[in-house]
Amino acid sequence: MGDGRGGGRDVAAARLQAASPQELGWLLAVPFVALGAPLVLLLSPWLGDLAFPRPSLHYWTSEFVVRKPAVQAGYLLLLALIFAYGAAIVAVARRPPRLAASARRGGVLAAQLLLVALIVVAWVAQRGIEVSGVRRMYFTPASIVVAALIAGGLAYGARSVPRLSSTMRRPSARVVQLACLVAAVVTVVVWSLPTIYTDSGMSAADAAGHLSFPPELFGNTYYFDEATAVLDGRSPLVDMPAYGALWPYVVAVPFAALGGTYAAYTTLMATITGVALLAVYDLLRRIAGSVLALLLFVPVVATSFFIELGDVDARYDPGNYFGVFPLRYAGPYLLAGLTAWTIARERTSRAAGVGLFAAAGLVALNNVDFGLSALLGTVVAVAVARRPLRARQLAAEVVGGLAVALGSVSLLTLLRAGSLPHLGLLGHYGHVFVDGGYGNIALHTLGWHVVLTITFVAALATAAVRIAESAADRLLTAMLAWTGIFGLGASVYFYAYRSHPDVLLNIFSVWALALALLTIVVLRARPTRTRILTLPTLLVLLGFGLVVCSVAQVPRPWSEIARITEAGGPTRPLELAAMAEAVRERTRPGEHVAIFVQVGHRVAREAGVVNVNPYPGFKQMPAREQLDETLASLRREGGRTVFVGQEMPPGMSAYLRSLGWVRVRTVPDVGWAGTDMIELRRLPH
Numbered sequence: 097m098g099d100g101r102g103g104g105r106d107v108a109a110a111r112l113q114a115a116s117p118q119e120l121g122w123l124l125a126v127p128f129v130a131l132g133a134p135l136v137l138l139l140s141p142w143l144g145d146l147a148f149p150r151p152s153l154h155y156w157t158s159e160f161v162v163r164k165p166a167v168q169a170g171y172l173l174l175l176a177l178i179f180a181y182g183a184a185i186v187a188v189a190r191r192p193p194r195l196a197a198s199a200r201r202g203g204v205l206a207a208q209l210l211l212v213a214l215i216v217v218a219w220v221a222q223r224g225i226e227v228s229g230v231r232r233m234y235f236t237p238a239s240i241v242v243a244a245l246i247a248g249g250l251a252y253g254a255r256s257v258p259r260l261s262s263t264m265r266r267p268s269a270r271v272v273q274l275a276c277l278v279a280a281v282v283t284v285v286v287w288s289l290p291t292i293y294t295d296s297g298m299s300a301a302d303a304a305g306h307l308s309f310p311p312e313l314f315g316n317t318y319y320f321d322e323a324t325a326v327l328d329g330r331s332p333l334v335d336m337p338a339y340g341a342l343w344p345y346v347v348a349v350p351f352a353a354l355g356g357t358y359a360a361y362t363t364l365m366a367t368i369t370g371v372a373l374l375a376v377y378d379l380l381r382r383i384a385g386s387v388l389a390l391l392l393f394v395p396v397v398a399t400s401f402f403i404e405l406g407d408v409d410a411r412y413d414p415g416n417y418f419g420v421f422p423l424r425y426a427g428p429y430l431l432a433g434l435t436a437w438t439i440a441r442e443r444t445s446r447a448a449g450v451g452l453f454a455a456a457g458l459v460a461l462n463n464v465d466f467g468l469s470a471l472l473g474t475v476v477a478v479a480v481a482r483r484p485l486r487a488r489q490l491a492a493e494v495v496g497g498l499a500v501a502l503g504s505v506s507l508l509t510l511l512r513a514g515s516l517p518h519l520g521l522l523g524h525y526g527h528v529f530v531d532g533g534y535g536n537i538a539l540h541t542l543g544w545h546v547v548l549t550i551t552f553v554a555a556l557a558t559a560a561v562r563i564a565e566s567a568a569d570r571l572l573t574a575m576l577a578w579t580g581i582f583g584l585g586a587s588v589y590f591y592a593y594r595s596h597p598d599v600l601l602n603i604f605s606v607w608a609l610a611l612a613l614l615t616i617v618v619l620r621a622r623p624t625r626t627r628i629l630t631l632p633t634l635l636v637l638l639g640f641g642l643v644v645c646s647v648a649q650v651p652r653p654w655s656e657i658a659r660i661t662e663a664g665g666p667t668r669p670l671e672l673a674a675m676a677e678a679v680r681e682r683t684r685p686g687e688h689v690a691i692f693v694q695v696g697h698r699v700a701r702e703a704g705v706v707n708v709n710p711y712p713g714f715k716q717m718p719a720r721e722q723l724d725e726t727l728a729s730l731r732r733e734g735g736r737t738v739f740v741g742q743e744m745p746p747g748m749s750a751y752l753r754s755l756g757w758v759r760v761r762t763v764p765d766v767g768w769a770g771t772d773m774i775e776l777r778r779l780p781h
Contacts, residue, residue, distance in 0.1 A: 112194040117564035119200050120192060121185050121557050122207040128184070132177040140170030147172075153532045153719040156745035160718075163533035164592060171591045175584055178553055182560040182580075189564035208631045214546065215635070221542035225597055232597035234402075234544055235642050243641030250615070250637045251629055276386035280377040283394050284370040287401050289656035291366040291416040294359040317694045319418045320361050321712035324697040327352055329706055333461075333517040334509050335729070336710035337524035340423030342462040343368070345508065356701065365418050372426035373397055375433025376609060382440050383572050384616050392612040398646035400425075400605035404598045409655055413601070420602045424589075427459035428470035428582055435474045435578060439481040439571050446493060449478070453497025454504070461505055464522050469585020473578035480563060481574040525716070530593050534718045539595040548600070548607045549587060551639065554632075555610040556580030558617055572616060579610045608643045615640045674766040675741050675773050676702030682761070682775060688733040690726055693741030694768045708733050713768070714745055723748065727755070738776040741767030752776060 115123060144165030155161055195203075222233055235243070323344045325336060332338040332345070347364045354360035376396065380389035401415035414420040438444060438452050456474045460467035475494055479485055502517075509517045529535055559577035567573055583606040590600050614636045621633070629637075672695060680703040683689060691699055691707045692714060700707035708729045711717040717726070730738070738757060761775035 112196055113200070114192040114194050115200055116192070117185065117189045117561045119204055120188055120564070121561050122204040123200070124181060124184055124188065125207050125557075126203070126210075128177060128181045132174075136170050136173045136177070140173060141166045143173070144169035148531055151527055151532050153528065153534075153721055155532070155534055155718050156720065156747050157718075160535050161533045162536040162538055163531075164536060164539065165531075167539050168530070168592045171588060178556065178584060181553075182556045182577075185557060185560035186563050189561075211550070212631065212635070215550065218542050218544060218546040221540070222544045222597075225540050225543050227537055227596050230597055234601075235645070239642060239645050240638075242645055243638050246641035246644050247634065247637035250619070250640065251633070273381075273386045276381075276390040277377075279390055280374060280393055281370075283397055284373050286651055286653050287397050287415060288366040288370050289653055289660070290401075290411050290413070290651050291369065291421075292359070292362045292656075292660055294362075294660060295357055316362075316416070316418050318712040318716060319365075319423060320358060321695045321697050323347055323351055323361055324356060324695070324701065325707075325710075325712075327356055328697040328700050330697070330710065331509060331513040331515075333505065333519070333521050334513040334515050337521045339419050339525065340427075340462050341522060342458060342505070343423055343426075356698075365422055368422040368426050369415065372422055372429040373400070375430050378433050379436040379575060380612065382436050383569070383575065383613070388616070388619075392615065395640070395643045395647055396605070396608040396612050398649060399608035399643045401649070402601050402604050402646055403649050404601050408649060408651055411649075411651065414605065417602075421605075424463050424466045424586075424602075425605060427462050428466050428586075431456055431459045431470050431474060432575070432578060432582075435477050436571060436575055439477065439574050446489070449490070449493035450496040450500060452478070453494045454500040455497075457498040457501025458504070461501060461517075461519075461522070465526070465589055466582070466586045469582045469588075472585065473581035476581055477574035477578040480559065480577050481570045483570070528719055528722070532719065536593060537595045537599075539591060543597075543600075545587070545590055545595075545600050545603075548603055549584070551607055551610050551614075552580045552583035552587070554580075554636075555583070555614060558614060562617075569620075572613065576610075576613050576617070579606060579613055582606055583610055608646075611636065611640045611643055672699050672741065672766070672768070673702060675699050675739075675763075678763045678766055678773055679703040679705060679739055683737065687737070688730065688735035690730045690735065690738045691741070692739065692744075696741070699739075699741070706733075708735060713742055714748075718745070720751065723751070736778055740774040740776065742769070742771055 144167070146169075148165035148168050150163065219235075223231070225231065319339060322332070322336075322338045322340075326332070326344045326348045330336045332341045338344060347361075347368075350364060351360055354363075377389060377393045380392050380396075383389070384392065400421070401413045403411050403413050405412040434452060434455055438448055441448070452474065453471075456471040460471045475490075479487075479490060482490070506516050509515055555576045557580075559573050559580065562573040562576070583603070586606055587603055590603055593599070618633050618636050672693065675693070676699045679689070679691070679699060683703065683705050685704045686706065688706045688708050689700070690709045691697075692709060693699060694713040694715070696707050696709055696713065709726050710729070711722060711726065717723060727738075730736075738752075756779045757776045758779055759774055760777050763773040763775075765772065767773045
C-alpha cells in the first residue's frame with residue numbers, strides 16, 4: 097500500500113502555482129515598502145548632511161531660507177528603491193515563486209487595499225496643506241463623481257477599441273488621420289493663446305485691473321531677459337546661468353528678426369510649446385491610432401495647463417509660465433516623440449541611435465531638473481524595446497550621442513564667446529535656491545503629490561510586468577517606462593525645491609500623460625464575461641476621468657484673440673524706454689555697465705550699452721556672492737557704472753557703500769513698477 101502522507105504532499109504541491117508577473121508586481125510592493133520606508137527615514141538625514149552640505153552663501157535676508165537636505169537625499173533613495181522594485185519584478189518573474197491560490201489572491205488584494213487607503217488619505221490630507229495663505233484642493237468631491245461617471249463610460253467603451261483599430265485600416269484612414277491631426281493642432285492653438293502677450297496688451301490689462309497677476313510677476317520677464325541677454329552679447333553656460341541654457345540660443349535669430357519685443361518672445365515660446373505637445377500627440381498616435389490618441393491627447397493638454405490662478409477668461413497656469421512650458425518640458429517632450437519614432441522604425445541604424453542620444457544629451461544640457469530624467473528614460477526605453485538587447489552597442493550609442501551633444505555645445509560657445517561651456521552653471525540656480533534653501537518650502541508628508549508619485553510608480557511597474565510577460569507592443573512598454581522615469585525625476589522640482597500646492601501643478605502634465613498610457617493598457621486588456629473590473633483598472637480609469645475634468649477649463653479663443661489684438665497703453669512698456677533714455681544720457685555707446693532691473697538687458701539694448709549682469713534682477717540673485725560676482729565681471733570688462741531700477745534687498749545699499757560705490761544720481765519713477773533709478777559709481781582708490 098502507498099504512503100498516504102506522500103499522496104497528500106503531491107496534492108498540496110499540485111495546488112501551488114507560479115505567481116504571474118502581475119501578481120508579483122503587487123506581492124513585491126509590500127516588502128519593498130515595509131523595508132524601504134524605514135531605510136529611507138533612517139538614512140536620509142545622515143546622507144543629506146553628507147551629500148548636500150550648507151553652501152557658503154550669505155543671503156540678504158534669512159526670512160525665506162528653508163533647507164531640506166534630508167528631503168533631497170531621501171527622495172534620491174526613494175527613486176533608487178523604486179527602480180530596484182521595477183527590476184525585481186522582471187528578475188523574479190524569470191523563476192517565480194509557487195504559491196497557493198489563496199495566498200496569491202490574499203496578498204494581491206491586501207496590497208491593493210493598502211494602495212486605495214493611501215490614495216484616500218493623500219486626497220484628504222491635501223485639505224490640511226496651507227502655504228502662505230494658499231490652500232488648494234485640486235479635485236473636489238464633485239470632480240470625483242464626474243470622474244467616476246467618465247470611468248464607467250470608458251470601461252463600457254473599451255469594447256470599441258478593437259473597432260477603432262480596424263477603422264484605421266480602411267481606405268479612409270488617411271482622411272481620419274488628417275482630421276485628427278488638425279483637431280490636435282487646433283487644441284494646442286486654443287490652449288496656447290493665453291500664453292501670448294504683447295507689450296501694450298499686457299500694460300493695458302494690468303492698468304485696467306483685468307489681471308491681478310500679470311505673468312511677468314511670476315518670472316516670465318526673467319526668461320524674456322535671458323533671451324534678450326543673448327542679443328546683448330551674453331552667453332548662457334559661459335558668463336550667465338539660465339533656466340533653459342540652450343533655448344535662448346535656439347530662439348536668438350527669430351527673436352532678433354522679430355524685433356526682440358515681448359510679443360515676439362511670447363509667440364516664440366507658445367510655438368515651441370505647441371510643437372512639443374504635438375510630439376506627445378504623435379507618440380500617442382503611434383501607440384493607439386489617431387482617433388484614440390486624440391481622445392487621450394485633449395485631456396492631457398488641458399491638465400498640462402491646469403489653472404493655478406484666475407479663470408478661463410484671465411488665467412495663470414503652467415502654460416503661460418515659461419519656466420515650465422517650454423523651458424523645462426519642451427525638450428523632454430520633443431525627446432519623447434523622437435524616442436517613440438526611433439523605436440517604431442522597423443530598422444534602426446547605429447547612426448540613428450547616436451542621433452537620438454545626442455538629442456537626449458542636449459535636453460540634459462538645457463535643463464538638468466527635467467533633462468537628466470528624460471535622458472535616463474530614453475536609455476531605458478530603448479533598452480526595453482530592443483530584442484535582443486546588445487548592451488555594448490547601446491552603451492556605445494549613449495556615449496557617442498552624449499559626446500556629440502557636448503561637442504556641439506562646446507563648438508557653439510567657442511565660436512560665440514571663445515570659451516568652452518562651464519557646466520557648473522547648469523546647477524547654479526539649484527545651488528542657490530535648493531541647496532541654499534532660499535525661497536524653499538517645507539514638504540508635507542501626505543498630500544496629492546503622493547498620488548502623482550504612485551502614478552509614476554504604476555507606469556514603471558506596468559512596464560516591468562509587460563517586459564516579464566513579453567507583451568507584444570514594445571513601444572507602449574517602452575514609453576510607459578520613459579514616462580514613469582521622467583515623471584519621478586521631474587518631481588524633484590516639487591519635493592526638493594518649492595513644495596507649494598501651486599508648484600505641484602507643474603508636474604500635472606507628465607502625470608496626465610502617464611495616466612493616458614495606463615488607460616491604453618486598461619482598454620487593451622482582454623475583457624471576460626466572468627470577471628468584473630479589477631481594482632487597479634478602476635483606479636486608472638478614475639484617474640484619467642479626473643484628467644478629463646480639466647477640459648472644462650478650456651480657454652475662450654475669441655476672448656484671447658480680442659485681448660491680444662486690443663490696443664492701448666504704452667507702446668513698449670517692457671522696454672522701460674524712460675530708464676533706457678536715462679542710461680543713454682550717462683554712458684557712451686557700447687560702454688559696459690551693470691544694470692539691476694527685471695529686464696536689464698532690454699534696457700541695455702535700448703540704451704546702446706552692454707549689461708554685464710548675468711542675472712535678470714535682484715529676485716534671481718538673493719545672495720551677496722552673486723552681487724560680488726557681477727561687480728567682478730564689471731571690473732574685468734572695464735566698466736565703472738551701476739544702474740539700479742528696482743528696490744534693493746535689505747542691507748545691499750550699505751554693502752555697496754562699503755565697497756566704495758556711491759550714489760551720483762537719482763531719476764524718479766523710471767524703474768521697474770515705477771521705482772526710482774539710481775546711478776552708482778565707484779570711487780577711485
